[in-house]
Amino acid sequence: MNQIQEKQGRIIEVRKNSFIIGCQEEEIFARLKGGFYEETPDKLPVVGDYVTFLHNPAGDSVIRSVCERKSYLQRPDQARTGVMQPMAANADWCFIVTSLNEDYSYNRIARYAGTALEGGVMPVVILTKADLCEDAERYVREARGISDKVRVHAVSALTGRGLKKLEPYFAPGTTICLLGSSGAGKSTLINALAGEEIMKTGAVRKSDAKGRHTTTHRQLIRLANGVCIIDTPGMREIGMAKAESGIDDTFSDILELESQCRFGNCRHETEPGCAVKAAIADGSLPKERWLLYRSLKEENRNNYAKMKDVSRRIKAMKKERERME
Protein backbone atom coordinates (compact mmCIF):
# COMPACT_ATOMS: atom_id res chain seq x y z
CA MET A 1 0.00 0.00 0.00
CA ASN A 2 1.50 3.36 -1.06
CA GLN A 3 0.10 5.47 1.70
CA ILE A 4 1.51 8.95 2.31
CA GLN A 5 2.40 9.39 5.96
CA GLU A 6 3.85 12.19 8.05
CA LYS A 7 7.16 11.12 9.60
CA GLN A 8 10.16 12.57 11.37
CA GLY A 9 13.74 12.05 10.28
CA ARG A 10 17.17 13.63 10.17
CA ILE A 11 18.83 15.33 7.23
CA ILE A 12 21.91 13.32 6.33
CA GLU A 13 22.80 15.04 3.07
CA VAL A 14 21.89 18.23 1.22
CA ARG A 15 22.10 18.11 -2.57
CA LYS A 16 21.46 20.85 -5.09
CA ASN A 17 17.71 20.50 -5.29
CA SER A 18 17.01 17.66 -2.93
CA PHE A 19 17.68 16.31 0.53
CA ILE A 20 18.37 12.85 1.87
CA ILE A 21 16.57 12.08 5.11
CA GLY A 22 17.61 9.26 7.40
CA CYS A 23 14.54 7.67 8.94
CA GLN A 24 15.02 4.48 10.92
CA GLU A 25 17.14 2.37 8.58
CA GLU A 26 15.88 4.02 5.41
CA GLU A 27 17.34 6.84 3.31
CA ILE A 28 14.60 8.90 1.74
CA PHE A 29 14.91 11.49 -1.03
CA ALA A 30 12.83 14.58 -0.40
CA ARG A 31 12.27 18.11 -1.62
CA LEU A 32 11.05 21.20 0.17
CA LYS A 33 7.46 22.31 0.36
CA GLY A 34 6.97 25.52 -1.62
CA GLY A 35 6.68 27.89 1.33
CA PHE A 36 10.35 27.35 2.24
CA TYR A 37 11.46 29.49 -0.68
CA GLU A 38 10.10 32.57 1.06
CA GLU A 39 12.29 31.86 4.09
CA THR A 40 15.73 33.21 4.98
CA PRO A 41 18.62 30.73 4.42
CA ASP A 42 18.95 29.92 8.12
CA LYS A 43 15.40 28.52 8.09
CA LEU A 44 16.22 25.96 5.39
CA PRO A 45 17.14 22.40 6.39
CA VAL A 46 20.83 21.70 6.85
CA VAL A 47 22.75 18.49 7.58
CA GLY A 48 21.91 17.36 11.12
CA ASP A 49 18.45 18.96 11.19
CA TYR A 50 15.46 16.98 12.42
CA VAL A 51 12.56 17.49 10.04
CA THR A 52 8.97 16.45 9.64
CA PHE A 53 8.10 15.25 6.15
CA LEU A 54 5.40 13.58 4.13
CA HIS A 55 6.73 10.18 3.18
CA ASN A 56 5.63 9.15 -0.25
CA PRO A 57 6.91 5.61 -0.92
CA ALA A 58 5.91 5.94 -4.57
CA GLY A 59 7.44 9.33 -5.40
CA ASP A 60 8.87 12.53 -3.99
CA SER A 61 8.67 12.97 -0.25
CA VAL A 62 8.19 16.54 0.94
CA ILE A 63 9.86 18.28 3.90
CA ARG A 64 7.25 20.25 5.81
CA SER A 65 9.13 21.74 8.75
CA VAL A 66 12.47 21.96 10.52
CA CYS A 67 12.39 21.13 14.24
CA GLU A 68 13.90 23.53 16.73
CA ARG A 69 17.69 23.28 16.75
CA LYS A 70 19.84 22.89 19.80
CA SER A 71 22.90 24.17 17.94
CA TYR A 72 23.74 25.63 14.54
CA LEU A 73 27.12 26.09 12.88
CA GLN A 74 27.47 28.71 10.17
CA ARG A 75 30.11 30.94 8.63
CA PRO A 76 30.24 33.77 6.10
CA ASP A 77 30.34 32.33 2.58
CA GLN A 78 33.75 32.17 0.96
CA ALA A 79 32.75 34.32 -2.00
CA ARG A 80 32.30 37.16 0.54
CA THR A 81 28.89 38.01 -0.82
CA GLY A 82 27.66 38.94 2.62
CA VAL A 83 25.50 35.91 3.31
CA MET A 84 25.96 33.19 5.90
CA GLN A 85 26.56 29.62 4.82
CA PRO A 86 25.04 26.98 7.09
CA MET A 87 27.31 24.08 8.02
CA ALA A 88 25.51 21.76 10.43
CA ALA A 89 22.73 21.63 12.98
CA ASN A 90 22.31 19.83 16.29
CA ALA A 91 25.95 18.91 16.83
CA ASP A 92 27.08 18.40 20.45
CA TRP A 93 30.80 18.59 19.76
CA CYS A 94 32.72 20.37 17.06
CA PHE A 95 36.02 18.62 16.33
CA ILE A 96 38.38 21.28 15.02
CA VAL A 97 40.73 19.07 13.04
CA THR A 98 44.20 20.47 12.39
CA SER A 99 47.23 18.45 11.38
CA LEU A 100 50.55 18.88 13.10
CA ASN A 101 52.37 20.17 10.04
CA GLU A 102 52.07 23.44 8.07
CA ASP A 103 48.31 23.29 8.62
CA TYR A 104 48.59 24.18 12.33
CA SER A 105 47.54 27.79 13.02
CA TYR A 106 46.68 29.44 16.35
CA ASN A 107 44.70 32.10 14.48
CA ARG A 108 42.58 29.57 12.58
CA ILE A 109 41.86 27.44 15.65
CA ALA A 110 40.66 30.57 17.46
CA ARG A 111 38.32 31.30 14.53
CA TYR A 112 36.86 27.80 14.57
CA ALA A 113 36.48 27.94 18.36
CA GLY A 114 34.58 31.25 18.07
CA THR A 115 32.36 29.79 15.35
CA ALA A 116 31.58 26.68 17.42
CA LEU A 117 30.86 28.59 20.63
CA GLU A 118 28.67 31.06 18.76
CA GLY A 119 26.66 28.14 17.40
CA GLY A 120 26.22 26.51 20.81
CA VAL A 121 28.62 23.62 20.12
CA MET A 122 31.52 22.61 22.39
CA PRO A 123 34.87 22.94 20.57
CA VAL A 124 37.41 20.13 20.74
CA VAL A 125 40.73 20.67 18.97
CA ILE A 126 42.03 17.47 17.41
CA LEU A 127 45.68 17.77 16.43
CA THR A 128 46.14 14.99 13.87
CA LYS A 129 49.20 13.31 12.39
CA ALA A 130 51.03 13.38 15.72
CA ASP A 131 53.29 10.70 14.23
CA LEU A 132 54.75 13.38 11.93
CA CYS A 133 55.55 15.82 14.72
CA GLU A 134 58.51 15.68 17.11
CA ASP A 135 56.95 17.71 19.90
CA ALA A 136 53.17 17.31 19.73
CA GLU A 137 52.83 18.25 23.41
CA ARG A 138 54.14 21.75 22.71
CA TYR A 139 51.25 22.30 20.28
CA VAL A 140 48.77 20.78 22.72
CA ARG A 141 49.88 23.31 25.36
CA GLU A 142 49.70 26.20 22.92
CA ALA A 143 46.27 25.20 21.64
CA ARG A 144 44.98 24.91 25.22
CA GLY A 145 46.04 28.52 25.70
CA ILE A 146 43.68 29.63 22.90
CA SER A 147 40.66 29.38 25.17
CA ASP A 148 39.66 27.80 28.44
CA LYS A 149 36.58 26.58 26.54
CA VAL A 150 38.50 24.27 24.21
CA ARG A 151 39.68 20.78 24.92
CA VAL A 152 42.72 19.61 23.02
CA HIS A 153 43.95 16.15 22.00
CA ALA A 154 46.87 15.05 19.84
CA VAL A 155 46.14 11.90 17.85
CA SER A 156 47.49 9.76 15.07
CA ALA A 157 45.17 7.70 12.94
CA LEU A 158 48.26 5.90 11.68
CA THR A 159 49.60 4.65 15.02
CA GLY A 160 46.38 4.90 17.03
CA ARG A 161 47.98 7.35 19.47
CA GLY A 162 45.45 9.38 21.45
CA LEU A 163 42.35 7.77 19.90
CA LYS A 164 41.33 6.19 23.21
CA LYS A 165 41.08 9.66 24.76
CA LEU A 166 38.33 10.50 22.26
CA GLU A 167 36.07 7.67 23.45
CA PRO A 168 34.20 9.79 26.04
CA TYR A 169 32.87 11.96 23.20
CA PHE A 170 31.27 8.93 21.59
CA ALA A 171 28.27 8.44 23.83
CA PRO A 172 25.25 6.98 22.00
CA GLY A 173 22.97 9.72 20.70
CA THR A 174 25.83 12.22 20.38
CA THR A 175 26.48 14.18 17.19
CA ILE A 176 30.02 15.26 16.33
CA CYS A 177 30.77 17.68 13.49
CA LEU A 178 34.28 17.72 12.04
CA LEU A 179 35.65 20.97 10.63
CA GLY A 180 39.11 21.76 9.28
CA SER A 181 41.32 22.30 6.23
CA SER A 182 41.43 19.90 3.34
CA GLY A 183 43.93 17.13 4.05
CA ALA A 184 43.84 17.63 7.83
CA GLY A 185 42.69 14.03 8.23
CA LYS A 186 38.99 14.41 9.06
CA SER A 187 37.77 11.45 7.03
CA THR A 188 40.77 9.32 8.05
CA LEU A 189 39.92 9.99 11.70
CA ILE A 190 36.32 8.91 11.13
CA ASN A 191 37.51 5.68 9.54
CA ALA A 192 39.92 5.03 12.40
CA LEU A 193 37.23 5.65 15.01
CA ALA A 194 34.63 3.59 13.16
CA GLY A 195 37.11 0.78 12.60
CA GLU A 196 36.17 0.56 8.94
CA GLU A 197 36.57 2.50 5.73
CA ILE A 198 33.37 4.55 5.60
CA MET A 199 34.81 7.70 4.08
CA LYS A 200 37.05 8.21 1.09
CA THR A 201 40.40 9.81 1.98
CA GLY A 202 43.02 11.48 -0.17
CA ALA A 203 46.73 12.29 -0.23
CA VAL A 204 48.12 15.75 0.54
CA ARG A 205 50.59 17.66 -1.65
CA LYS A 206 54.17 17.18 -0.47
CA SER A 207 55.18 20.81 -1.06
CA ASP A 208 52.72 22.49 1.32
CA ALA A 209 50.88 19.57 2.98
CA LYS A 210 47.55 20.83 1.55
CA GLY A 211 44.77 18.41 0.62
CA ARG A 212 42.74 18.28 -2.57
CA HIS A 213 39.20 18.35 -1.29
CA THR A 214 38.56 14.64 -1.21
CA THR A 215 35.29 15.08 0.69
CA THR A 216 33.07 17.21 -1.53
CA HIS A 217 29.87 17.62 0.46
CA ARG A 218 28.66 17.61 4.04
CA GLN A 219 27.32 14.28 5.16
CA LEU A 220 25.97 12.77 8.34
CA ILE A 221 27.14 9.24 9.07
CA ARG A 222 25.46 7.04 11.64
CA LEU A 223 27.93 4.72 13.34
CA ALA A 224 26.93 1.34 14.68
CA ASN A 225 27.38 2.58 18.28
CA GLY A 226 24.60 5.17 17.88
CA VAL A 227 26.92 8.15 17.35
CA CYS A 228 26.34 10.50 14.43
CA ILE A 229 29.29 12.12 12.71
CA ILE A 230 29.08 15.02 10.29
CA ASP A 231 32.02 15.02 7.87
CA THR A 232 32.59 18.24 5.94
CA PRO A 233 34.75 19.22 2.97
CA GLY A 234 37.97 21.04 3.88
CA MET A 235 37.74 24.81 4.21
CA ARG A 236 40.30 27.23 2.89
CA GLU A 237 39.42 29.86 5.42
CA ILE A 238 36.98 30.60 8.14
CA GLY A 239 35.78 34.19 8.23
CA MET A 240 34.14 35.90 11.17
CA ALA A 241 30.62 37.30 10.96
CA LYS A 242 27.71 37.09 13.36
CA ALA A 243 30.15 35.60 15.87
CA GLU A 244 30.45 38.41 18.40
CA SER A 245 29.59 36.35 21.45
CA GLY A 246 31.55 33.32 20.19
CA ILE A 247 34.69 35.46 19.92
CA ASP A 248 34.08 36.91 23.38
CA ASP A 249 33.62 33.40 24.78
CA THR A 250 36.86 32.24 23.19
CA PHE A 251 38.77 35.20 24.60
CA SER A 252 36.97 35.39 27.95
CA ASP A 253 40.31 36.13 29.70
CA ILE A 254 40.49 39.40 27.77
CA LEU A 255 36.91 40.29 28.62
CA GLU A 256 37.74 39.72 32.26
CA LEU A 257 40.72 42.07 31.99
CA GLU A 258 38.64 44.72 30.22
CA SER A 259 36.20 44.65 33.11
CA GLN A 260 39.04 45.55 35.47
CA CYS A 261 40.07 48.76 33.66
CA ARG A 262 39.62 51.93 35.68
CA PHE A 263 37.32 53.45 33.06
CA GLY A 264 34.30 51.56 31.77
CA ASN A 265 34.84 52.97 28.28
CA CYS A 266 38.61 52.31 28.23
CA ARG A 267 39.90 51.92 24.66
CA HIS A 268 43.10 50.31 25.97
CA GLU A 269 45.22 52.94 24.31
CA THR A 270 46.41 55.84 26.45
CA GLU A 271 44.00 55.65 29.39
CA PRO A 272 45.47 55.31 32.89
CA GLY A 273 44.56 52.24 34.94
CA CYS A 274 44.17 50.02 31.85
CA ALA A 275 44.24 46.38 32.95
CA VAL A 276 44.77 45.13 29.38
CA LYS A 277 47.93 47.20 28.88
CA ALA A 278 49.19 46.18 32.31
CA ALA A 279 48.70 42.50 31.46
CA ILE A 280 50.54 42.93 28.15
CA ALA A 281 53.37 44.73 29.98
CA ASP A 282 53.80 42.03 32.63
CA GLY A 283 53.60 39.26 30.01
CA SER A 284 50.44 37.61 31.35
CA LEU A 285 48.59 38.54 28.13
CA PRO A 286 50.68 37.90 25.00
CA LYS A 287 50.48 40.92 22.70
CA GLU A 288 49.74 38.72 19.64
CA ARG A 289 46.73 37.29 21.46
CA TRP A 290 45.41 40.78 22.14
CA LEU A 291 45.97 41.83 18.52
CA LEU A 292 44.25 38.68 17.25
CA TYR A 293 41.23 39.32 19.48
CA ARG A 294 40.99 42.88 18.20
CA SER A 295 41.33 41.90 14.55
CA LEU A 296 38.72 39.12 14.79
CA LYS A 297 36.26 41.53 16.43
CA GLU A 298 36.88 44.10 13.73
CA GLU A 299 36.50 41.56 10.92
CA ASN A 300 33.28 40.38 12.53
CA ARG A 301 31.93 43.93 12.75
CA ASN A 302 32.83 44.74 9.14
CA ASN A 303 31.31 41.53 7.76
CA TYR A 304 28.20 42.01 9.82
CA ALA A 305 27.73 45.55 8.49
CA LYS A 306 28.10 44.20 4.94
CA MET A 307 25.59 41.47 5.68
CA LYS A 308 23.02 43.91 6.95
CA ASP A 309 23.53 45.96 3.81
CA VAL A 310 22.97 42.90 1.57
CA SER A 311 19.80 41.90 3.41
CA ARG A 312 18.52 45.50 3.14
CA ARG A 313 19.08 45.41 -0.60
CA ILE A 314 17.36 42.02 -0.97
CA LYS A 315 14.35 43.30 0.97
CA ALA A 316 14.18 46.44 -1.20
CA MET A 317 14.33 44.34 -4.39
CA LYS A 318 11.58 42.05 -3.09
CA LYS A 319 9.38 45.04 -2.29
CA GLU A 320 9.99 46.51 -5.72
CA ARG A 321 9.07 43.18 -7.36
CA GLU A 322 5.85 43.01 -5.36
CA ARG A 323 5.01 46.60 -6.35
CA MET A 324 5.48 45.77 -10.06
CA GLU A 325 3.31 42.63 -9.90
Ligand SMILES: Nc1nc2c(ncn2[C@@H]2O[C@H](COP(=O)(O)OP(=O)(O)OP(=O)(O)O)[C@@H](O)[C@H]2O)c(=O)[nH]1
Ligand atom coordinates in the same frame (compact mmCIF):
# COMPACT_ATOMS: atom_id res chain seq x y z
N1 LIG B 1 50.96 10.29 8.80
C1 LIG B 1 49.66 10.43 8.96
N2 LIG B 1 48.88 10.70 7.88
C2 LIG B 1 47.56 10.86 8.08
C3 LIG B 1 46.96 10.78 9.37
N3 LIG B 1 45.63 11.05 9.23
C4 LIG B 1 45.42 11.28 7.93
N4 LIG B 1 46.56 11.16 7.22
C5 LIG B 1 46.73 11.32 5.77
O1 LIG B 1 46.35 12.62 5.36
C6 LIG B 1 45.78 12.59 4.05
C7 LIG B 1 44.46 13.36 4.03
O2 LIG B 1 43.50 12.71 4.84
P1 LIG B 1 41.91 12.88 4.67
O3 LIG B 1 41.32 12.11 5.80
O4 LIG B 1 41.46 12.57 3.30
O5 LIG B 1 41.76 14.44 4.92
P2 LIG B 1 40.39 15.29 5.01
O6 LIG B 1 40.57 16.24 6.14
O7 LIG B 1 39.21 14.40 5.07
O8 LIG B 1 40.44 16.10 3.63
P3 LIG B 1 39.19 16.68 2.73
O9 LIG B 1 38.20 15.58 2.57
O10 LIG B 1 39.85 17.07 1.45
O11 LIG B 1 38.66 17.86 3.48
C8 LIG B 1 45.64 11.11 3.69
O12 LIG B 1 46.71 10.76 2.84
C9 LIG B 1 45.77 10.41 5.02
O13 LIG B 1 46.33 9.11 4.89
C10 LIG B 1 47.81 10.48 10.48
O14 LIG B 1 47.40 10.40 11.63
N5 LIG B 1 49.15 10.33 10.21
Ligand SMILES: [Mg+2]
Ligand atom coordinates in the same frame (compact mmCIF):
# COMPACT_ATOMS: atom_id res chain seq x y z
MG1 LIG C 1 37.55 14.25 3.89
